[in-house]
Amino acid sequence: MSMSIQKFIFSLVATLFSILYILFFYYHFAQQEKTAEAILRAINSQMLETSYHLSKEIKSINDVASLRAMLDRIASNGDFIDSIFIHDEDEILISTDPFRRKTISTNLIFSSGLSAYDKLEQIEAIEEDVRFYEGKKATVLKLTFVLDKDEISLYFSERKSKFLLYFGLAPIFIFIFLWFLLRGFIAKPLERLRQFAYYQSEIPKAFKLRELETIRYSMVQTFQRLENEKKELYDMARTDMLSGLANRNALEEYAHRLIANSSRERKEFAFLFVDLDNFKDINDSLGHNVGDELLKKISSMISEALRSNDFVARVGGDEFVVIVEKYHSIMELTAIVERIQNYLEQTWIIQTHPISVGSSIGIAFYPKDGRDLISLMKNSDIAMYEAKNRGRGRYHFFTEELNKRVQDSISLDKNMRKALENDEYQLHYQPKIDIKSGTIVGAEALIRWVSPTQGSIAPDVFISLAEENGFINELGWWVLQDAIRQHTLWKNKGIDISISINVSAKQLLGDNFIDQFKKLLDDNEVDPGKIDIEITEYLFLQHSEENSKILHELHDYGVKISLDDFGTGYSSLSYLKRFPIDNLKIDKAFIDDYDSKRGSIFVDTIVKMGQTLNMKVIAEGVEHKEQVEYLSKIGCDQYQGYYFSRALNADDFETLFLEQSH
Numbered sequence: 001m002s003m004s005i006q007k008f009i010f011s012l013v014a015t016l017f018s019i020l021y022i023l024f025f026y027y028h029f030a031q032q033e034k035t036a037e038a039i040l041r042a043i044n045s046q047m048l049e050t051s052y053h054l055s056k057e058i059k060s061i062n063d064v065a066s067l068r069a070m071l072d073r074i075a076s077n078g079d080f081i082d083s084i085f086i087h088d089e090d091e092i093l094i095s096t097d098p099f100r101r102k103t104i105s106t107n108l109i110f111s112s113g114l115s116a117y118d119k120l121e122q123i124e125a126i127e128e129d130v131r132f133y134e135g136k137k138a139t140v141l142k143l144t145f146v147l148d149k150d151e152i153s154l155y156f157s158e159r160k161s162k163f164l165l166y167f168g169l170a171p172i173f174i175f176i177f178l179w180f181l182l183r184g185f186i187a188k189p190l191e192r193l194r195q196f197a198y199y200q201s202e203i204p205k206a207f208k209l210r211e212l213e214t215i216r217y218s219m220v221q222t223f224q225r226l227e228n229e230k231k232e233l234y235d236m237a238r239t240d241m242l243s244g245l246a247n248r249n250a251l252e253e254y255a256h257r258l259i260a261n262s263s264r265e266r267k268e269f270a271f272l273f274v275d276l277d278n279f280k281d282i283n284d285s286l287g288h289n290v291g292d293e294l295l296k297k298i299s300s301m302i303s304e305a306l307r308s309n310d311f312v313a314r315v316g317g318d319e320f321v322v323i324v325e326k327y328h329s330i331m332e333l334t335a336i337v338e339r340i341q342n343y344l345e346q347t348w349i350i351q352t353h354p355i356s357v358g359s360s361i362g363i364a365f366y367p368k369d370g371r372d373l374i375s376l377m378k379n380s381d382i383a384m385y386e387a388k389n390r391g392r393g394r395y396h397f398f399t400e401e402l403n404k405r406v407q408d409s410i411s412l413d414k415n416m417r418k419a420l421e422n423d424e425y426q427l428h429y430q431p432k433i434d435i436k437s438g439t440i441v442g443a444e445a446l447i448r449w450v451s452p453t454q455g456s457i458a459p460d461v462f463i464s465l466a467e468e469n470g471f472i473n474e475l476g477w478w479v480l481q482d483a484i485r486q487h488t489l490w491k492n493k494g495i496d497i498s499i500s501i502n503v504s505a506k507q508l509l510g511d512n513f514i515d516q517f518k519k520l521l522d523d524n525e526v527d528p529g530k531i532d533i534e535i536t537e538y539l540f541l542q543h544s545e546e547n548s549k550i551l552h553e554l555h556d557y558g559v560k561i562s563l564d565d566f567g568t569g570y571s572s573l574s575y576l577k578r579f580p581i582d583n584l585k586i587d588k589a590f591i592d593d594y595d596s597k598r599g600s601i602f603v604d605t606i607v608k609m610g611q612t613l614n615m616k617v618i619a620e621g622v623e624h625k626e627q628v629e630y631l632s633k634i635g636c637d638q639y640q641g642y643y644f645s646r647a648l649n650a651d652d653f654e655t656l657f658l659e660q661s662h
């Protein structure tokens with residue numbers, strides 16, 4: 001049976017005090033007996049002495065009466081003697097107690113079985129013979145000492161009280177003091193140490209007892225050591241010893257956590273299975289030492305190719321898993337994949353051996369290609385084998401459809417960039433018509449890619465990819481330069497119309513856009529008021545502080561700002577309030593629907609709202625006469641659309657402009 005430290009200390013102290021109390025009581029009774037013996041002895045010797053004196057003094061029975069004074073003195077001096085009397089067989093001859101008439105039985109004094117204290121308690125008197133000679137006749141009288149019972153019990157009860165006071169109460173106080181002392185210095189600290197050892201709760205503060213303090217300090221040290229060892233073991237269990245990368249255990253933990261989060265937040269992530277090409281040959285031909293060293297280098301290279309929030313684990317000899325969570329598009333992901341492959345595609349010098357090793361990468365996506373680690377591993381592995389089958393040093397997606405899409409995007413990306421070098425882009429211009437006068441007041445520059453192999457490619461096909469991969473900055477800059485060039489050319493020919501240029505959010509927010517744009521206008525002596533920058537609502541979604549600053553700067557410079565495709569995307573009236581917008585372009589979808597009840601209300605409302613906010617309102621995608629009539633009726637400012645003209649190349653636009661202005 002176990003007990004708490006507090007209980008143990010309490011029992012220990014209590015047992016100690018019980019023993020002490022037993023000893024004290026034994027001592028008390030022994031003392032009491034000794035005292036009783038001493039009292040009895042004193043009374044006895046007083047008695048013997050008195051009897052001896054009386055024997056000498058008394059010569060005849062008549063002398064007894066003369067002894068009164070002596071007896072009174074002895075009775076009053078004797079502490080425990082109540083009275084003294086002398087009697088013969090029949091009657092009391094003399095007594096210090098005037099009321100004493102009878103003798104008292106005194107035989108108990110000789111009863112041997114009783115303790116001295118009991119004798120004192122029980123006997124009332126003791127007596128002694130007084131012998132004397134009247135002539136030759138021996139006479140025996142009895143001398144009796146009557147004991148003062150009250151005095152005796154008062155004496156013993158006083159002694160008892162003192163004993164209780166000294167030996168009874170004092171230990172109780174000592175007991176309480178000891179209890180608090182032991183509890184405070186031993187029981188509580190030990191209990192705190194126990195709790196610390198058991199729960200590893202907060203480290204107890206230093207104790208005042210040296211031994212306990214040593215134990216506490218040792219425990220703290222032990223726990224710290226254990227904590228470090230635990231951490232080391234934890235890390236070891238999750239680290240690949242050769243490469244220092246995460247191992248399969250760590251991958252399992254990471255993937256489970258990520259899958260749970262991604263499923264909750266409905267997000268996808270990419271799971272890459274990386275396998276080195278020809279690694280087995282290197283191992284077999286140059287030995288495992290070289291292979292190991294190569295693996296170490298490759299591992300650190302893969303880590304270097306990744307961003308801090310990507311995850312990499314070595315899951316087999318030359319197999320790695322990379323998890324990429326944050327990417328905006330497949331193209332951004334493929335850029336990461338290509339970076340890994342490019343980093344690994346170098347010649348490594350290992351123990352003087354030049355070694356080249358490529359990699360094949362299979363890519364699967366959570367949740368599309370697998371909802372758990374096993375299926376993601378399996379499917380990315382299948383994709384990796386497909387990459388190897390197709391000639392190594394490649395990457396391959398698990399689904400063929402995605403594979404095709406990515407391959408198409410990659411070749412589009414390549415061709416799109418080449419097209420700029422080969423001067424395959426052209427700007428077409430769609431007239432903007434003033435509704436009241438019916439004349440051309442401007443032109444929207446729209447890019448066209450005229451490929452020698454594929455013919456005219458619409459901007460819808462490549463603009464979004466150019467925005468995704470950042471090529472829009474280069475392409476957009478070409479558009480601006482070409483539009484300004486054309487504007488200057490027309491101005492010199494007397495065609496002084498404003499030009500609207502589509503500028504993507506990425507381009508607008510790119511480095512130095514404002515400075516370069518202003519320089520372009522200044523260099524060509526272009527009136528900024530003749531240039532209209534078309535932006536979409538998408539711009540307002542991000543970096544709104546920065547956007548606002550750029551738009552205000554452009555506006556202050558004199559450039560007009562048009563909000564394109566109004567009403568289709570992320571429309572919020574607060575944009576119209578916060579940003580300096582000159583023109584509102586109603587999206588074609590609203591214009592198409594102008595003849596329905598709701599549709600007409602929308603168009604009408606947008607026109608009124610725009611004009612109330614001092615904006616010009618331009619209808620897009622106008623294809624029919626009725627639409628123009630309706631727009632005219634509701635007071636819309638301008639329109640553009642196939643009804644008047646499609647976007648034309650610069651020459652055709654010029655012809656049309658000159659035709660309609662005459």
Ligand SMILES: Nc1nc2c(ncn2[C@@H]2O[C@H](COP(=O)(O)O[C@H]3[C@@H](O)[C@H](n4cnc5c(=O)[nH]c(N)nc54)O[C@@H]3COP(=O)(O)O)[C@@H](O)[C@H]2O)c(=O)[nH]1
Binds near residue numbers: 430620642
């Ligand atoms: N960042 C840049 N974006 C550009 C540039 N050039 C074009 N674009 C954007 O590409 C999208 C598609 O443009 P496009 O194929 O040229 O189509 C434009 C018009 O041809 C078309 N349109 C005009 N009128 C009609 C019509 O009556 N019917 C009909 N079906 N289509 C018509 O609309 C497009 C103009 O759209 P918008 O820009 O919204 O005014 C398009 O989003 C362009 O913005 C560029 O140089 N840079």
